[in-house]
Amino acid sequence: MEKIREAVERARASYSSSKSQILENLGLPARHIERSAASLSMSGPQIDETELNLAHLLSKRVISHDAADQRSRPYDMLRTQVLQAMSPNGWKILAVTSPTSGCGKTLTAVNLAFSISRQQGQSVALLDIDLQKPQIANCLGITPAEGGVLGLLNEQTTLQSAMIPVRAGSQRMFVLPTVPTRESSELMGSRAMRSLLQDLRRDYQTVIVDLPPILPSDDVISVLPEIDCVILVAAVGHSKVSEVEECLRHLQSSAVVRLVLNKATDSNSNYYTAYTAAG
Numbered sequence: 001m002e003k004i005r006e007a008v009e010r011a012r013a014s015y016s017s018s019k020s021q022i023l024e025n026l027g028l029p030a031r032h033i034e035r036s037a038a039s040l041s042m043s044g045p046q047i048d049e050t051e052l053n054l055a056h057l058l059s060k061r062v063i064s065h066d067a068a069d070q071r072s073r074p075y076d077m078l079r080t081q082v083l084q085a086m087s088p089n090g091w092k093i094l095a096v097t098s099p100t101s102g103c104g105k106t107l108t109a110v111n112l113a114f115s116i117s118r119q120q121g122q123s124v125a126l127l128d129i130d131l132q133k134p135q136i137a138n139c140l141g142i143t144p145a146e147g148g149v150l151g152l153l154n155e156q157t158t159l160q161s162a163m164i165p166v167r168a169g170s171q172r173m174f175v176l177p178t179v180p181t182r183e184s185s186e187l188m189g190s191r192a193m194r195s196l197l198q199d200l201r202r203d204y205q206t207v208i209v210d211l212p213p214i215l216p217s218d219d220v221i222s223v224l225p226e227i228d229c230v231i232l233v234a235a236v237g238h239s240k241v242s243e244v245e246e247c248l249r250h251l252q253s254s255a256v257v258r259l260v261l262n263k264a265t266d267s268n269s270n271y272y273t274a275y276t277a278a279g
Contacts, residue, residue: 109126
């Protein structure tokens with residue numbers, strides 16, 4: 001717990017420094033697909049793709065599909081750090097969560113997924129299992145196919161039908177969004193959820209999972225045994241050190257590969273600062 005407290009304090013100190021790196025804080029029809037992950041080429045047109053609206057992405061602060069955008073650099077740094085932690089352990093499933101809502105976890109998950117997809121040969125799946133308040137579909141401007149994750153968990157559709165291949169500029173990845181439900185707790189720890197994550201682990205090199213916040217419910221605890229590693233996103237001025245410490249207690253059996261401190265503003269800029277620290 002002291003490690004997390006020190007990380008929070010280091011980030012706050014960095015926020016006050018004039019040397020801080022500044023980053024703008026970043027956060028449609030359904031397509032039916034009958035292809036496996038291996039069929040998604042890293043170049044060339046894809047007839048079943050959903051092309052994302054770049055103006056919509058920018059309005060949601062999704063920018064890391066564009067390597068030329070300077071604001072994508074902190075996400076690229078996070079990408080490199082995370083992949084370096086995952087590769088030696090053979091980890092494939094990375095979850096992104098936060099103590100409470102409003103910390104920017106979905107935006108971090110989406111931008112990180114796009115950043116990883118820019119790596120040559122990477123097949124990336126972005127999964128939304130924040131079942132009570134899903135945000136990925138809205139963030140990307142898409143509509144869940146066949147109910148998305150919820151349809152899969154209720155055995156009303158197949159993974160091939162629910163998965164949406166998307167493209168933003170020249171970058172491609174697969175997205176599995178969901179519609180909301182109030183019956184999330186039982187579903188998170190269900191056999192169907194385990195099966196879904198096992199299928200994604202088999203078919204993709206990297207799976208980014210947008211989890212619910214940790215503290216409001218037991219949803220995250222229910223699914224943690226199926227997750228390889230975790231990024232915890234906290235927000236300066238919003239998250240309390242005590243909340244981060246409580247999250248660490250819940251995550252004590254999980255590999256927390258990074259703590260991301262979001263929304264640290266600089267008084268001389270309209271941008272935000274993103275920090276990462278070893279968890």
